[in-house]
Amino acid sequence: MEKQQLEELLKDMSLQEKVDQMLQITGRFYQMDINSVLTGPALQMGLIESDINMAGSILGTYGAKELKQIQKTYMEQHPHHIPMLFMMDIIHGMKTIFPMPLAMGASFEPELVRRCAQASAKEAAYSGLHVTFSPMVDLVRDARWGRVMESTGEDPYLNSRMAEAQVRGFQGESMSEEGRVCACVKHFAGYGAAVAGREYSAAELSERTLRQYYFPAYKAGIDAGAGMVMTAFNTIDNIPATANRWLMRDILRGEMGFGGVLISDFSAILETVVHGYAEDKKDAAKKAVEAGVDIDMMTGCYSENLAELVEQGIVPESLVDECVWRILDLKNKLGLFDNPYKDADEAKAEEVILCREHRALAREAAGKSCVLLKNENILPLNKEKKIAFIGPYTYCKKIISNWSVAGESKDCVSVKEAADEIFDSIHTSYHAGSQMTGRKVRFEGFSAFGKAAEPDDEEWGEEKERKELEEAVRAAKEAEIVVLSVGESYLHSGEACSRAFLDIPEVQMNLFRRIAEVNPNIVVVLFNGRPLDIREISAKSKALLVAWMPGTEGGHGIVDVLTGKVNPSGKLPMSFPYCVGQCPVFYNELSTGRPYREGDTNRYFSKYLDIPNKPLYPFGYGLSYSEFEISPVKLNKNSFCEGDVITASVTVKNTGEFPGTEVIQLYVQDVAASVARPVKELKGFEKVTLRESEEAVVSFRIDETMLSFIRADGTVGCEPGLFRIWVGNSSETSNMAEFWLTK
Numbered sequence: 001m002e003k004q005q006l007e008e009l010l011k012d013m014s015l016q017e018k019v020d021q022m023l024q025i026t027g028r029f030y031q032m033d034i035n036s037v038l039t040g041p042a043l044q045m046g047l048i049e050s051d052i053n054m055a056g057s058i059l060g061t062y063g064a065k066e067l068k069q070i071q072k073t074y075m076e077q078h079p080h081h082i083p084m085l086f087m088m089d090i091i092h093g094m095k096t097i098f099p100m101p102l103a104m105g106a107s108f109e110p111e112l113v114r115r116c117a118q119a120s121a122k123e124a125a126y127s128g129l130h131v132t133f134s135p136m137v138d139l140v141r142d143a144r145w146g147r148v149m150e151s152t153g154e155d156p157y158l159n160s161r162m163a164e165a166q167v168r169g170f171q172g173e174s175m176s177e178e179g180r181v182c183a184c185v186k187h188f189a190g191y192g193a194a195v196a197g198r199e200y201s202a203a204e205l206s207e208r209t210l211r212q213y214y215f216p217a218y219k220a221g222i223d224a225g226a227g228m229v230m231t232a233f234n235t236i237d238n239i240p241a242t243a244n245r246w247l248m249r250d251i252l253r254g255e256m257g258f259g260g261v262l263i264s265d266f267s268a269i270l271e272t273v274v275h276g277y278a279e280d281k282k283d284a285a286k287k288a289v290e291a292g293v294d295i296d297m298m299t300g301c302y303s304e305n306l307a308e309l310v311e312q313g314i315v316p317e318s319l320v321d322e323c324v325w326r327i328l329d330l331k332n333k334l335g336l337f338d339n340p341y342k343d344a345d346e347a348k349a350e351e352v353i354l355c356r357e358h359r360a361l362a363r364e365a366a367g368k369s370c371v372l373l374k375n376e377n378i379l380p381l382n383k384e385k386k387i388a389f390i391g392p393y394t395y396c397k398k399i400i401s402n403w404s405v406a407g408e409s410k411d412c413v414s415v416k417e418a419a420d421e422i423f424d425s426i427h428t429s430y431h432a433g434s435q436m437t438g439r440k441v442r443f444e445g446f447s448a449f450g451k452a453a454e455p456d457d458e459e460w461g462e463e464k465e466r467k468e469l470e471e472a473v474r475a476a477k478e479a480e481i482v483v484l485s486v487g488e489s490y491l492h493s494g495e496a497c498s499r500a501f502l503d504i505p506e507v508q509m510n511l512f513r514r515i516a517e518v519n520p521n522i523v524v525v526l527f528n529g530r531p532l533d534i535r536e537i538s539a540k541s542k543a544l545l546v547a548w549m550p551g552t553e554g555g556h557g558i559v560d561v562l563t564g565k566v567n568p569s570g571k572l573p574m575s576f577p578y579c580v581g582q583c584p585v586f587y588n589e590l591s592t593g594r595p596y597r598e599g600d601t602n603r604y605f606s607k608y609l610d611i612p613n614k615p616l617y618p619f620g621y622g623l624s625y626s627e628f629e630i631s632p633v634k635l636n637k638n639s640f641c642e643g644d645v646i647t648a649s650v651t652v653k654n655t656g657e658f659p660g661t662e663v664i665q666l667y668v669q670d671v672a673a674s675v676a677r678p679v680k681e682l683k684g685f686e687k688v689t690l691r692e693s694e695e696a697v698v699s700f701r702i703d704e705t706m707l708s709f710i711r712a713d714g715t716v717g718c719e720p721g722l723f724r725i726w727v728g729n730s731s732e733t734s735n736m737a738e739f740w741l742t743k
């Protein structure tokens with residue numbers, strides 16, 4: 001539709017029609033009898049039948065046939081026949097589930113991330129959807145927070161590259177293209193900084209920290225063209241993000257230049273009352289619309305109050321028009337005025353969902369996101385050896401995370417199934433050995449999943465528990481190598497899954513200890529939605545492979561790595577703490593005035609009395625089956641002036657016995673500036689693949705934008721002086737050179 005027609009449409013709409021556009025409700029209301037809806041949750045929200053019938057968008061329902069039907073009925077009833085928007089959380093895949101986003105961060109491969117988002121978009125678009133509530137780009141530093149699984153990690157640069165890759169993958173050149181959906185960058189802003197890692201708690205961030213660390217990834221997603229942004233649940237400077245004018249008007253719209261649709265998070269407008277910021281629903285509606293929130297997700301704040309607020313002259317109608325314009329514009333950009341069904345197509349959906357190509361991509365991604373933390377000459381596995389596959393994750397197919405609306409574990413490939421395809425059954429045995437979390441462990445609020453935390457655990461009686469453990473220990477004793485698949489339950493991470501302890505469930509640790517007593521040759525495969533405290537298993541195993549929640553093709557991806565078909569190349573996108581007492585722990589911190597150096601015996605340094613300062617495994621760390629020699633970093637000059645560039649290069653040589661891939665990382669430090677700068681900041685990375693004995697030169701161009709920051713006076717730019725750069729294969733590299741930036 002031409003812009004002028006769209007403007008005319010807006011002019012012609014009644015106030016009520018406009019307010020309707022600003023409401024989003026769950027699609028479930030459409031799947032139920034309207035009378036049952038009106039006595040249930042909708043009534044609690046303050047909705048009336050017309051709100052439900054006329055809401056401008058719905059969330060959480062998918063399926064080409066169903067959505068086409070909803071669209072048809074809706075448009076017939078709508079006075080202006082405006083099409084409805086269909087949104088859903090496609091976080092790491094629609095039906096083909098890719099590794100969870102933090103795992104994808106470990107790939108350090110934006111192009112892979114883009115391809116996975118593209119495949120997800122295809123499955124979603126043919127299933128009738130228009131918008132995905134993704135990417136989640138919140139910077140995360142505290143492993144206690146359950147939603148770290150949904151982010152790509154602790155680094156602003158890596159997050160930015162991954163944010164734009166996802167937006168490009170979802171939207172392509174234009175979101176109206178076939179097989180594309182609109183991306184929604186979330187949660188704006190600072191949600192990842194929840195105090196003490198406790199879900200929904202406040203974010204205490206200075207403006208400098210917000211700008212320097214937290215804003216870049218949102219900005220990158222917006223610059224890549226994301227059509228939507230979602231607000232965050234937390235407060236920023238004591239004002240709920242969702243009604244925060246400074247954040248939404250000055251920063252998001254003003255500074256970042258975002259012109260798309262801003263949607264509240266689920267019920268977040270109403271929650272501003274609970275925060276103690278709005279007096280009641282009406283005040284909440286006023287404050288949110290003043291902040292420029294276009295769509296109210298799942299509350300009746302707007303639908304009950306906006307029209308009245310306008311009629312009473314409290315909210316100018318122009319503010320409502322502004323919001324509705326952006327919503328109509330998005331519908332138009334998606335091409336819905338020309339074809340309200342967009343790509344909804346049952347046959348095409350069936351063709352692409354879990355198709356061979358998508359499964360192959362999911363397998364590639366699962367392999368590339370595995371991070372090898374330890375390997376004492378035991379991996380890749382020698383298939384001639386006698387191997388016992390033990391642990392609850394040997395068979396478990398619940399490896400797609402807690403956050404896959406449409407994904408199903410029945411479609412997943414377990415470790416056992418994948419191993420069965422290539423290991424000779426004469427040499428292998430398989431045992432669960434223990435339950436996942438223990439049949440007596442209860443998770444509250446997961447009632448939909450059964451009484452026990454893991455319904456499968458419920459089936460275990462004491463007898464089975466004893467027998468399984470015994471059999472596993474016997475198998476471990478008889479085997480030459482044990483592959484132990486253990487970790488968190490998929491229910492341990494995701495929204496509302498904060499944890500105070502980062503342990504592997506006790507039943508599994510018990511299994512690990514019993515096995516370690518009889519066989520030291522343990523390869524641990526870790527399933528996890530977050531960094532865990534893995535001191536004990538790291539110390540007592542020969543190899544340790546982090547597999548995260550690896551998705552539909554998880555088993556294949558893992559076995560590919562275990563057998564050496566895929567040489568691991570993943571790097572940690574988030575530090576693995578030594579223990580929970582270090583959280584939040586991250587590499588790009590400021591120096592204290594008394595930094596501790598190993599060996600310092602004086603007490604008055606920045607350190608703990610009882611644990612080391614360093615995480616157990618740092619950001620950027622990950623091993624390969626190959627060895628890579630990285631030459632000292634060479635600069636083409638020792639000083640350069642503003643406007644110029646300097647080149648840093650290293651020669652990387654594969655000195656190992658396998659072809660392999662290494663992620664070469666560039667870090668920078670401004671040694672002295674008008675404000676203290678981080679000890680190290682990632683500014684670039686490159687993945688190089690080399691055959692045995694092959695070498696290659698990897699170069700990074702450094703220009704002043706890479707050295708810029710928010711100066712003491714608030715302006716952005718660099719300052720002359722001494723800089724250090726490091727080029728290596730982890731954030732702990734000591735391969736350093738220095739240069740001067742002159743005026």
Ligand code: BGC
Nearest residue numbers: 059089133186187265266495
């Ligand atoms: C989450 C969002 C999600 C929304 C809709 C909220 O609880 O915080 O990330 O997009 O629900 O499902």
Ligand code: BGC
Nearest residue numbers: 592593594602603604605606
């Ligand atoms: C302490 C101060 C103290 C000073 C002199 C410092 O290490 O931080 O509190 O006054 O020593 O003893």
